[in-house]
Amino acid sequence: MNDAFIAQLVAEWNAARTRGGDEALEAVCTAIFLEDVFDLTLTDEQLQPAFLTETSALQTALQLQGRD
Amino acid sequence: MCGICGIVATGDQPAVSDVTAMIGAISHRGPDGSGYLRDHHAVLGHARLAIIDTAGGAQPLCNEDGTVWVVFNGEIFNYVELRHQLRDRGHVFRTASDTEVIVHAWEEWGEGAFTRFNGQWAIALWERNNQRLILSRDRVGICPLYYRHTSGHLAFASEIKALFAEAASPRPSFDPAGLDQVLTYWSAIAPRTVFSGIEQLPPGNYAVFDRDGLRCEPYWQIEFPDRGREANQDLESNAAELRNKLIQATRLRFERSDVSVGAYLSGGLDSSVTTAAIRNFTDSPLATFSIRFADAEFDEGTFQHRMAAALGTEHHEIVISASDVAGVFPEVVRHAESPLLRAAPAPLFLLAGLARESGFKVVVTGEGADEVLGGYDIYREARVRAFIAKDPDSPVRARAVELLYPWMARNPGKAPAFARDFFSQDLDPADPAMSHRPRWNSTSALKSMLSSAIRDQARDSTDGAAVSLPSGSDAWDPLSRAQWLEMTTLLAGYILASQGDRMILGNSVEGRFPFLDPDVVDFANNLPARHKLFGLDEKFILKYAFADLVPEEIRNRHKQPYRAPDAASFFSAEPPGWVAEALAPEQVMACGVFDARQVAGLTAKARLRRGRFGNTDNMRMLAVLSTQLLYQQFIAPSQIAVERPADPLLVIDLVDSEREQDVPASYVRS
Structure with missing residues (x-):
């Protein structure tokens, strides 16, 4: 899985989301998408808005799990 | 659509009176006429709902020399293209019907004909030269086909009640194993039914019956690619291709008819897409039909009206109360021929009645989209359960259940308990049917009501798992496995039967299903799972592809499962x-x-x-x-009343014609 493909999927996800409401729940929603698509498991610490709403942080998480 | 039936016996000559009684039992499927073919060892019957070539398409029909005969229920939508191909290969046609294409296609391609058909069908072909019967059923099970097979004798029909009309048929009785399946999967799984001795041809299969017995083979199977090996990962181009295929599928189902075609409009996404697709290529008046409920809990009238207004259709609706459901339920069950766990078929029966009373014999519906494009809650629930299963003790992960249902977000205090109690059950990632285990287990709770005798008989006669995923499916995406299970169980056994064919044909109306077009199904099955279920956003690619034709308030409303008061x-x-x-x-x-x-x-x-x-x-x-x-x-009845086949009755008697004219293979029509 290369960087361009990861960036494409993250961009598709971000384009489809409507922001607002419960940020913590939004982070859970994003985590479901990421874990499914990239076949990874995030820690509870990573299931946080500050982490999962940042594209760079997402890519870091993927790199940490060796998915890039 | 129509109804078919018949008897083939390798020894005795089947009785015409049996087959006319069988035709009579299913005359609601074809009130426009009937017909039968009599040969030495076969009698084929047909009840006709005239839709294509209304003047010349009466059945049974044969090939050029009368050696291959057919009775057929359904439509071959690409019959025009196939007829061109067959004419180029020298076949001579006498009618403009899709039925005649079937006999020539069988002659030309054998069982390879079935994979060339784009349509919905139950077919019986009689080969005089080989003295053999061929039965075939469409890929996903839109059209039903039942049979009773005993040594040297096969009776077949579109509905079970026709098999009961054969004079020598054993007294009907329940099959405990079939009942056991209904109380797990919501329907019996082909080939089983809930009646002893009665089987159904599985969808995507054909069968041959001759002196060597009955043999059944699949010509098509539901397949998915390995996860990550889908052909095209690009959302934009996949959405464009899905749109093209769906518009083409809808167009075929709207235009290939010699009678007017209407459309069901539920207020949800799927029927809005098909209706919008039709509106997009015709300026003719378009009739739409909707169910309203007197009880506001079930009613979707607001969305139906908005979509009908947006498309400028001639809208018809029927408002249904609880007493309407109760009043019609005995008739609904008689048509369904299966125990029902929901009352939902009843309003659909009444809706088909409205279409028929309004002068329509054909309706296009959005059925199949949820199975093919990942629309059901069971898929979303499975994804949430898989998410929770990674750490069942995590309070952060437990919040995922709030994403499934709006009421949970409004009652956050209840969500963790609900997650523990329901979504944490049967969380075995190694279980290939993990997605469906909670539904099957909760439905199986009904078996505690069974009498001890039926429970014992069901246990003794259950021969292994009724549903087992194909080898290689462990490499599929989990969503694909869930789709396979849904298409194999609920779609064919309940959605297309008890809620589909039976309710529609019970009113002499034909249903057409663009989402179940083989090109659409094959394309959708090969999509990356995320294009169908994007996170927890169901049918994502469908909403994306039709964003310009379906208003935002319908595309993005929370999915409302079709329900009726039970x-x-x-x-x-x-x-x-x-x-x-x-x-x-x-x-x-x-x-x-x-x-x-x-x-x-x-x-x-x-x-x-x-x-x-x-x-x-x-x-x-x-x-x-x-x-x-x-x-x-x-x-319970000791005798079932015999009904007459609908007039006009076409009689083709090959036995008498040989005797009277002393020439082989000629036939008479009266």
């Missing part, structure tokens, strides 16, 4: 008389399927609460009522 329909202020009769202890004991004491307790509870039940008791009551009705209608 047990409450039968225990309102004045229940219809048949309810008390069906639930009377002596009737329950005579039927013998359910434990009379438990039924009495459930009935008392229903009367006390006026049928305001939770999910399990709702299903229990519906299962009991519908099973008791089946018993009263098919099993």
Whole structure:
């Protein structure tokens, strides 16, 4: 899985989301998408808005799990 | 659509009177005429709903020299293109019907014909030279096809009640293993049915019957690519191709008809897409049909009206109350020929009646989209359960259940408990059917109501798992496995049968399903799972592809499963008389399927609460009522009334024609 493909999927996800409401729940929603698509498991610490709403942080998480 | 039936016997000559009785039993499927073919060892029957070549398409039909005959229920939508190909190969046509294409396609390609057909069908072909019968059923099971096979004898029909009309047929009885399947999967799984000795041809299969017996083979199977090996990962181009294929599929189903075609409009995404697609390529008046409910809990009238107004259709609607459901339910069960765990087929029966009364014989519907494009809650629930399963003790992960249902977000205090109690059940990632295990287990709770005799017989006659995923499916995406299970169980056995063919044809109307077009199904099956279920956003690619044709408020409304009032329909202020009769202890004991004491307790509870039940008791009551009705209608009567086939009756008697004219293979029509 290369960087361009990861960036494409993250961009598709971000384009489809409507922001607002419960940020913590939004982070859970994003985590479901990421874990499914990239076949990874995030820690509870990573299931946080500050982490999962940042594209760079997402890519870091993927790199940490060796998915890039 | 139509109805077909027939008897083939390798020894004796089948009786014409048996087959005319069989045609009569299914004349609601084809009130425009009927016909039969008599040969030495075969009689094929047909009840006709005239839709294509209304003047010349009467059946049975044959090839050029009368050696291959066919009776056919359904439509071959690409018959025009196939006829061109077959003419180029030298075949001569006498009619403009799709039926005649079938005999020539069989001659030309054998069983390879079935994979060339784009359509919905149950077919019976009789080869005089080989003295063999070929049966075929469409890929996903839109058209039904049942049979009873004994040594040297095969009777087949579009509906089970026609098989009961054969004079020598054994007295009907329930198959405990079939009932056991209904109380797990919501329907019996092909080849099984709920009646002993009666089987159904599985979707995507064909069968050959001759002196060597009956052999059944698949010509098509539901397949998915390995996860990550889908052909095209690009959302934009996949959405564009899906749109093209769906528009083409809808167009075929709208234009390939010699009678007017209407459209169902539920207020949801799927029927909005198909109706918008039709509107996009025709300026002619377009009739739409909707179910409204008197009870606001179930009603979707607001969205139906908005879509009908946006498309400028001639909109028809029927408002249904709980007493309407109760009033029509015995007729619904007679058509469904299966126990029902929901009352939802009843409003669909009434809706088809509205279409017919409005002068329509054909309707296009959005059925199949949820199975093919990942629309059901069961897919979203499975994804949430997989998410929770990674750390069942995580309070952060437990919040995922709030994403499934709006009421949970409004009651955050209840969500963690609900997650523990329901979504944490059967969390075995190694279980290939993990997605469906909670539904099957919760439905199986109904079996505690069975009488001990039926429970014992079901256990003794169950021959392994009715549903097992194909080898190699462990490499599929989990969503694909869930889709396979849904298409194999609920789609063919319940959605297209009890809620589909039976309710529509019960009113002499044909349903057409663009989402089940083979090109659409094959394309959708090869999509990356995330394009169908994007996170928890169901049918994502469909919404994306039709964003310009379907208003945002319909595209993005929370999915509303189609539901009707269940047990409450039968225990309102004045229940219809048949309810008390069906639930009377002596009737329950005579039927013998359910434990009379438990039924009495459930009935008392229903009367006390006026049928305001939770999910399990709702299903229990519906299962009991519908099973008791089946018993009263098919099993208890010592004799089933014989109905006449519809006029005009086309008679083709090959036996008499040989005797009178002393020439082979000529035939007469009268």
